[in-house]
Amino acid sequence: MPRPGAPFKGKTSPFPSAAAPPSLPAVQPPFRIGLGYDIHRLAAGRRCVLGGVEIPSDVGPEGHSDADVVLHAVADALLGAAGLPDIGQLFPNTDPALKDLDSARIVERALAEADALGWKVGNLDLVVLAERPRIARHAPAMRTRIAQLLGVEPGQVGVKATTKEGLDAVGEGRGISCQAVVLLVRK
Secondary structure, eight states, X not given: OOOTTSOBTTBOOSSOOTTSOOOOOSSOOSEEEXXXXXXXXXXXXXXXXXXXXXXXXXXXXXXXXXXXXHHHHHHHHHHHHTTOOOHHHHSOTTOGGGTTOOHHHHHHHHHHHHHHTTEEEEEEEEEEEOSSSOOGGGHHHHHHHHHHHHTSOGGXXXXXXXXXXXXXXXXXXXXEEEEEEEEEEEO
């Protein structure tokens, strides 16, 4: 592999020389994208709260807080887009004061932190990966609740669900996970 800036197959490389790395633009774009992910084991008899909505189920996510994997992924996406620490640093699972915490409080804090830096939510999209409980019929309520928490219209929130086709712990019905992506825009 030729060094950056050196001829490649007789042609000059379009890449700048390693001696002069490109600098970041003085003005950053008026938007940021963040990705959030969370996963929890499922436990029998545990309350099942997803996206701030209680879902009837014989199993629920196990965790220190209410273990809402959806809102945890949403909060991490918000924090990541704003360039802030993840929820594990802001809400450590070793803090007894946070035991059984409503994850809506985590999202509210993440949103407030992003807001303090001049960001607002443009849109959010997420996917829940689970064999159980079935999510599809609860997606509209989850979408509405998440939009409320973010201070946006439900049309700015996408909620989808899929299975893992029997693959890994989630696919075997032993866990549940969520991936979320958020677009923050300058206020």
